[in-house]
Amino acid sequence: MSICSEWDKIDPREYRGIWAYLEVEDGVLGEGGLQMLGVARNLASQKDTYVGGVLIGKGVSSLAREAIYYGADKVFIADDEKFEEYYAALYAEALASLAKEHKPEVILVSGTMRGREFTPYVANTLRTGITADCTSFEVDPAVKDVLGVRPTFGAYLIAHIRTLNRRPAIFTARPNVFPTPERNPAREGEIIHTQPKVADGYGVKLVNKKRFSRGTVPIEKAKxxxxxxxxxxxxxxxxxxxxxxxxxxxxxxxxxxxxxxxxxxxxxxxxxxxxxxxxxxxxxxxxxxxxxxxxxxxxxxxxxxxxxxxxxxxxxxxxxxxxxxxxxxxxxxxxxxxxxxxxxxx
Ligand SMILES: Cc1cc2nc3c(=O)[nH]c(=O)nc-3n(C[C@H](O)[C@H](O)[C@H](O)COP(=O)(O)OP(=O)(O)OC[C@H]3O[C@@H](n4cnc5c(N)ncnc54)[C@H](O)[C@@H]3O)c2cc1C
Structure with a gap:
């Protein structure tokens, strides 16, 4: 018996669309997710497919239009009381459930603290591959797969990484490497309200939240x-x-x-x-x-x-x-x- 027997069952041709997970920070779309929409737009035009934006949270539906203005063709929204607080396993299960249902070819997540934490759970749940900390993306001209490009061996080599035989291919990307796309309020797109299947409890309960104050501008935003x-x-x-x-x-x-x-x-x-x-x-x-x-x-x-x-x-x-x-x-x-x-x- 081999683990591959189960892994070999998928048909990559059933998977379409480049998704960007859109993190919400203090009620607005985080910069990292917007950067991923820009990357998704670029890849989608090379692959002749659509750009999907994914919003998970409570009260996030109002941000769908913004996601479209920044490049999404379709926005998948999981807006529910139960997503009020972020728990890695909960958000991962929600994103995985949406991916199972809608079958994107690629999921892009900005490597924020949250992105780095919950994306491996998503990949594990979907039994697919994850390439972390990419600094650029390409489309393989021969097979048309998306390749994640990232430094390796202490940045002395650049690796081009492809997810073989599994979909969606999941990538986290280094925040701030990619530009934020232009906001275009004339863009139109489709808004899809979803109800991802998630378990009731994860054995974790938030008891208190305290904002960490640095008192200075974060270096990634400093001029x-x-x-x-x-x-x-x-x-x-x-x-x-x-x-x-x-x-x-x-x-x-x-x-x-x-x-x-x-x-x-x-x-x-x-x-x-x-x-x-x-x-x-x-x-x-x-x-x-x-x-x-x-x-x-x-x-x-x-x-x-x-x-x-x-x-x-x-x-x-x-x-x-x-x-x-x-x-x-x-x-x-x-x-x-x-x-x-x-x-x-x-
Ligand atoms: C996998 C991996 C990941 C890494 N990630 C990072 C990373 O994210 N960021 C990072 O920075 N490094 C990283 N490193 C470490 C990196 O290889 C270097 O060791 C490090 O950047 C060197 O730091 P430095 O330039 O401060 O020190 P040094 O290389 O020791 O250089 C000190 C410099 O100061 C100069 N100097 C000394 N005295 C004075 C003086 N009085 N006035 C003016 N100049 C003076 C010296 O001429 C010298 O050029 C990583 C290494 C590995 C293997």
Whole structure:
């Protein structure tokens, strides 16, 4: 007996449509889900199929039109009291139930905290494959399957991954790598109210909710970032960077070595195992420019490197480079910016 005997039963030709799961944050569509609608639109046009958006929650029906404006042709809604609170197993079962009924070929989920948590449950329930943390997607020209593209072996290789013999093919995608599509209020689409089959209880009960307040802009949304690395030498280096960030209206982030040293928290880590940033301006201070770090700054518009080693790889990957000790360069920059600001207010 082999597990494959059951797995071989599906007929991929019965599956149509590229779905994007739409996470709802504080009553609005989350950015990650909108980014997935953009990806779905692109793939669907290559495969001549439709884009589906999936909304699960309580009171989410009012968001269906928005999903259409952002690219969905059909919106599948599971709007019910029982989805008021998010539980991974509950939401996974709901999405799996909808997929069983409507048979999409592909499901895309943004790799938010929630996406990363519940998507493997969906894949397991549907006994299908999941490719996590994709940074781009392609359609195989020969067989027309969707391929998830993602870095592997510490970002030294890029893997193109295809789900064989199973449908839907499920992918999570790295948040912030894909642009949010244009909102077009002239778009039209179909709204489908559904009642997914879910169990009554999951052995989990929410007793209290507390919002985690960072007090700062999350690095994935910051316009200006001042990022520190191991070259800062100690936690105190971040005090200097913090002062610079304050003067230029930016936020602090860092490399993995800075996080591993305990100088900043992991939510501020940039890179392959951290976050992808899209800031207009990115200062890399005392950061060597390892490939895993560069991965997280591909979408930054202007990178300024400050490093005392003229041969540091970051200088091959920046728009402006300042060779020098940051303890001298940063105070000089603070002074220069303050002088300019004072001149402006005169
Ligand atoms: C699977 C995997 C995933 C990873 N994910 C990530 C990730 O998400 N993000 C990430 O950042 N890394 C990641 N890494 C680690 C990565 O390979 C590097 O080790 C890391 O990015 C190096 O951090 P750094 O540049 O701060 O330190 P270093 O490489 O040690 O560089 C320090 C730099 O500071 C410079 N310097 C020293 N003193 C000064 C000074 N006084 N003034 C100015 N410059 C100075 C030095 O010349 C040097 O270039 C990952 C690695 C692996 C294997």
């Amino acid at each position: 200006i970032l001042v990022s520190g690395g191991k070259g800062l030498g100690s936690r105190d280096g971040f005090t200097i960077l913090q002062e610079f960030a304050k003067v230029i209206g930016g936020e602090i982030s860092g490399s993995r070595k800075a996080v591993d040293a305990g100088w900043i928290t992991h939510d501020k880590q940039v890179g392959q195992t951290g976050k992808t940033v899209r800031s207009d301006l990115y200062f890399a201070v005392g950061i060597s420019g390892a490939v895993q770090h560069l991965y997280g700054i591909r979408e930054a518009r202007c990178v300024v490197a400050i490093n005392k080693d003229p041969d540091a790889p970051i200088f091959d990957n920046c728009d402006y480079g300042l060779i020098g000790d940051y303890t001298e360069v940063i105070p000089a920059l603070i002074k220069a910016v303050k002088k300019l600001q004072a001149r402006k207010t005169e």
